[in-house]
Amino acid sequence: MPQQPPPRASGTRRTEPRGSRAQSIYHALRRAILEQALRPGMKLPEDTIGEQFGVSRTLVREALGRLAVEGLVELKPNKGASVAYPTLDEARDVFEVRRALERQVVLSLAGRLTPAQIERLEAHVRSEDAAQGRDGPESIRLAGELHILLAEMTGNALLERYVQEVSSRCSLILALYGRPHSSECAVSEHRQLIEALRLGDPEKAVAVMDHHLEAVAARAVLAPRTTGDIRELLGPYARKEGFKAS
């Protein structure tokens, strides 16, 4: 097995000296999962991943641990990590919590958005529109990000974190059980939602959000697929984060 040389003693630095590198691994893996480069159920061996990123198992373990807390990976004792494979029951639970949280988001936001914020939201929806042509995973990610953007605008950090978490898990669930072009209607629903928030009617806004999430949840049953080599799949993500793989 080819062995990469040990990290140079001094002088040249890796592109990311600051902040924990575990953070970067975490982000890369997260993205890879949400974009379905890493498919649900796929094994995530620590040393293989570490090899790709050029770090030791220690950091990979840390990243995997955090992803496990968020429900994106499953962590079975003595058996390692794998991309989470949510059951339909779990999916229902996630959507239920998501509804409760996003209800709070729109209640906080209705009638309180600044013009600048509204513009930002509308810009996002436009890019959703643009990405819709390619039915790639990009579209799913963007749809999720609108909700995160909304949560961010509440200024409530905890609410934002939770919405981010359930959004991620919903993306995973849709990847598993959703129909192919499910995002089409989402765009128009997003426009409606923003309009309701702008007008400032909380009742209406909550109703629209509820309807939207209901619609999102109502897309189910599709067959999963398999396989792919972890090395190759992770390469691009490692590079994006500034690592050079072995």
Next chain:
Amino acid sequence: MPQQPPPRASGTRRTEPRGSRAQSIYHALRRAILEQALRPGMKLPEDTIGEQFGVSRTLVREALGRLAVEGLVELKPNKGASVAYPTLDEARDVFEVRRALERQVVLSLAGRLTPAQIERLEAHVRSEDAAQGRDGPESIRLAGELHILLAEMTGNALLERYVQEVSSRCSLILALYGRPHSSECAVSEHRQLIEALRLGDPEKAVAVMDHHLEAVAARAVLAPRTTGDIRELLGPYARKEGFKAS
């Protein structure tokens, strides 16, 4: 410094052979924080804690990481961990999210509780009553646990986890900013809540819960205190989890 002998090669086992020991550290630290043995702002050095539990820094790090995700400890890069010291703004955020979540809990539960579950809830309230005499941290912990019990009964694992998290953080917040005997009214409010759930009127139940949480949140402003040696404070918790400290 007295050095404990390395773990014996074979034969006798520590009291907890199964499951990650990091889990135990996590639980012990969590309890210690919630019971205010470890006070907000207090430093949590990895070596010292590991020494107390008789494990290496690796496991302590893992436990601290998880507590950081939950918001019970703060983790500053290159500066280590300390017990979280939430600001009043963060406190407000936590309570807001808590309201949204627990609203969902009572909606799920109203009119759906079995007699056995109701009895279990009432039993819990009785023990709250019993613990109320001693105004110790026990009382705060029990009050929080009722809400966790409720969340557990929804059967929604994610909802349960989130409620557990916000409950913990609320306990910490009350410890920081709450008035001394704040839990007195809580007991009667808990009784009201259970009654409303038993009767099965969702509107009423939500109203009671909302009022209850409002009341809990409305207890603010108290001066924090300081100090204590980490070694001694953690000793009991380590022993409770079956570790023998060095």
Next chain:
DNA sequence: CAGAAGCGTATTGTATGCATTTTGGAGAAG
């Protein structure tokens, strides 16, 4: 040929060691 037992390999669990960063203080300069 089917199934069970044994063994080697791959992978996880945990400890330890080294480099880097932070921190507190001694000592010199102002």
Next chain:
DNA sequence: CTTCTCCAAAATGCATACAATACGCTTCTG
């Protein structure tokens, strides 16, 4: 007496080493 600088002690960040467990394959037995 204050403050700045520099250094040593301590704590963290990360990699590596070793132990324990799980998995798959061969092999032995019925």
